[in-house]
Amino acid sequence: MVRSIRLLPLLIWAGAIFALSSYPNPPGPSGPDHTAYLVHAVEYGALGVLAARWGCHAFPAAPLRSLLIVSWLGCVAYGASDEFHQSFVSGRDASYADWVADAIGAVQPNAHALDAAGGEIDRERHADGENVAARDGEDAVNFV
Numbered sequence: 001m002v003r004s005i006r007l008l009p010l011l012i013w014a015g016a017i018f019a020l021s022s023y024p025n026p027p028g029p030s031g032p033d034h035t036a037y038l039v040h041a042v043e044y045g046a047l048g049v050l051a052a053r054w055g056c057h058a059f060p061a062a063p064l065r066s067l068l069i070v071s072w073l074g075c076v077a078y079g080a081s082d083e084f085h086q087s088f089v090s091g092r093d094a095s096y097a098d099w100v101a102d103a104i105g106a107v108q109p110n111a112h113a114l115d116a117a118g119g120e121i122d123r124e125r126h127a128d129g130e131n132v133a134a135r136d137g138e139d140a141v142n143f144v
Contacts, residue, residue, distance in 0.1 A: 006057045010050040014078060017043060021082050024091035031043050041105030048106035049076050068110040075106035 020026045059067060074120035079102030087094040 037101040042099035044105035045103040
């Protein structure tokens, strides 16, 4: 039950991105393109954090590097589907540059988590309140 509850924030955030993409003129910055790219990076950065957080708790025995790569690829795929979705919304279009901003934003939390782990795959995680220690005694990171 706890694992499925951790999925809820990820689904809500993905739904919010989808809903905002449905607006012909979405709320937010209407300034230069770099401001819009920053917004894309931030919203997909949050998606990346939520995806990685869920993955770490849903699959506690999986290597951190694998979980972060899969969560990043999921965010990149969601960003591509979001751009495709926008191509059907009047007044919007699909933008390769927006998709790249999504991918860069989603990779930031994952890169930070790997950096915090010293690039090591093994680390300490909590699964349903139970402590899972790093297998090789290396420095551990807790990505919650």
